[in-house]
Amino acid sequence: MAKTRAQQIMAAVETRSADEVTAAIQEIATEFEPYIIKQRRHFHKHPEPSLHEERTTSDIANQLDAMNIPYERPLETGLVATLRGTAPDAYREDGTPRRRILLRADIDALPVTEQTDEPFKSVNEGYMHACGHDCHIAMMLGTLQILRHMTDDIHGEVRIVFQPSEENGKGAKMMIAQGVTEGVDGAYAAHIWSEVDAGTVSCEPGPRMANTDWFRVDVRGTSCHGAMPQRGHDAIMVAAEIVNALQTIVSREISPYEPAVITVGELHGGTARNVIAGTAYLTGTVRTYGDTTHDQMPELIRRIVEHTAAALGAEAQLTDYTIANYKVENDAASSERCRQAVIKCLGAEGEGHYRGTLSGEDFSEYLHEVPGVLAFVGTRNPAIGATFAQHSCFYKIDESVLAKGAMVAAQYAIDFLAEPTQEELDGPAIAAVAEKNPALAEKLRSARQTAAGARDAMHDARTARHAAIQGIHDARAEARREEKAGKSDSER
Numbered sequence: 001m002a003k004t005r006a007q008q009i010m011a012a013v014e015t016r017s018a019d020e021v022t023a024a025i026q027e028i029a030t031e032f033e034p035y036i037i038k039q040r041r042h043f044h045k046h047p048e049p050s051l052h053e054e055r056t057t058s059d060i061a062n063q064l065d066a067m068n069i070p071y072e073r074p075l076e077t078g079l080v081a082t083l084r085g086t087a088p089d090a091y092r093e094d095g096t097p098r099r100r101i102l103l104r105a106d107i108d109a110l111p112v113t114e115q116t117d118e119p120f121k122s123v124n125e126g127y128m129h130a131c132g133h134d135c136h137i138a139m140m141l142g143t144l145q146i147l148r149h150m151t152d153d154i155h156g157e158v159r160i161v162f163q164p165s166e167e168n169g170k171g172a173k174m175m176i177a178q179g180v181t182e183g184v185d186g187a188y189a190a191h192i193w194s195e196v197d198a199g200t201v202s203c204e205p206g207p208r209m210a211n212t213d214w215f216r217v218d219v220r221g222t223s224c225h226g227a228m229p230q231r232g233h234d235a236i237m238v239a240a241e242i243v244n245a246l247q248t249i250v251s252r253e254i255s256p257y258e259p260a261v262i263t264v265g266e267l268h269g270g271t272a273r274n275v276i277a278g279t280a281y282l283t284g285t286v287r288t289y290g291d292t293t294h295d296q297m298p299e300l301i302r303r304i305v306e307h308t309a310a311a312l313g314a315e316a317q318l319t320d321y322t323i324a325n326y327k328v329e330n331d332a333a334s335s336e337r338c339r340q341a342v343i344k345c346l347g348a349e350g351e352g353h354y355r356g357t358l359s360g361e362d363f364s365e366y367l368h369e370v371p372g373v374l375a376f377v378g379t380r381n382p383a384i385g386a387t388f389a390q391h392s393c394f395y396k397i398d399e400s401v402l403a404k405g406a407m408v409a410a411q412y413a414i415d416f417l418a419e420p421t422q423e424e425l426d427g428p429a430i431a432a433v434a435e436k437n438p439a440l441a442e443k444l445r446s447a448r449q450t451a452a453g454a455r456d457a458m459h460d461a462r463t464a465r466h467a468a469i470q471g472i473h474d475a476r477a478e479a480r481r482e483e484k485a486g487k488s489d490s491e492r
Helices: 005-011 018-045 054-067 133-148 171-177 235-253 291-311 332-346 399-418 422-436 438-491
Strands: 079-084 100-106 157-163 186-197 206-209 211-220 260-269 279-288 315-325 328-330 372-380
Touching: 005 018, 018 054, 018 133, 018 332, 018 399, 054 079, 054 133, 079 133, 100 133, 100 399, 133 157, 133 186, 133 372, 133 399, 157 171, 157 399, 186 332, 186 399, 206 372, 211 235, 211 291, 235 260, 235 279, 235 291, 235 315, 260 291, 279 291, 291 315, 328 332, 328 372, 332 372, 332 399, 372 399
Parallel strands: 100 157, 100 186, 186 372
Antiparallel strands: 079 157, 206 328, 211 279, 211 315, 260 279
16 A cells, blocks of 8 residues: 555655755645644534533544553643654663653633534534634644654654633643643744734734733622612612723723723612622733733722712622733743744745734743743635634634644744753753853853853954954055056056
């Protein structure tokens, strides 16, 4: 039986150049593109809410079994797979990987009733993959199809986290509590995004997704007959005033250069249509980028809540303020590595640009543990109606981007693991110091970098000096030639 191209690449014994590695990634991704799309449609058809991803987890496990990739299930839902590199230097003598990268895909769906006409639309009433997590699962399975055929190019170990419960902000913390970031040197995740053009990937450094907080306000007034409002204090009216007053925080309390959103998503109160409500409550979310603004928010909300209620003869209290997730902030080096991976796989035209969003993502929890990057894989394509925002019941994606996302993730992982470790950069002398005195080792690294910088500066200065001397010599030679030519002309 003839081997597929992926099998041929896997069977090759020669060492591949960087360009050959990228070409292999592209070829295998193209071969498995129908598989990736098929998986996306399957998971889209069977969405499950946060912490209830039982079938989703089982179906992912079946795919890993078919690929002969080992995995563990540390939680009731979700799993962690391991792909071992077979490059000669992938593991140290003690059996530990020289480098380990974590790749994450979230797997839960939303409580949204799908209103599309797709043949693979949700069969689970009231739930939908309206944020793209079905795509994340499929792209990661595609990435594994690529990498499992290229283990000789993997100079370390790949840890793949299929994470539950991203939508309620709990899953990353739960996985980290199970130790998934231990022994990890870097992390990568991708998010399908409706505001980025299909065929491009955005991975700029800095804040990309916002600090995400939740709050609740309880209002206590005085109930009375609806025909005698003067005898009570209307909790619903007070709550409505608080909703409006909270918006002055964004417009008047913080700098216009600081992105911030305060959204009240629920307001509940009253017991009957002819009764002035004695109690009410509202819940909402706060989104920020700046650390100072984020820290100020609870006190700003508390002050407005209490004083607005008091002005109307009622009482109100900020009864809950929960920091769900901190902002996703891409590490500069990781962003540049990702950008290069995009250019390698998709060409310069594949580099996308996006300002970021005030949406939240619990991938930030991993980035608090290790440096890494979240890439936005663009899926916006008006020609096929792929324009609806995340969480829309009409959400649709351009499936041609899925194989591209798998390519970039595979390229990033291979490139990351091929880079030298800190131990390799240190050499034996600093490595020995680091074991007993990390602070001193860091000073030695800094001193070495300073010395290297000084050597580079000296080299640049010497080069400039030689260039200047050569310029003087050339100028003098030219002057002599002109002088000689002038004399010859006069003699004629």
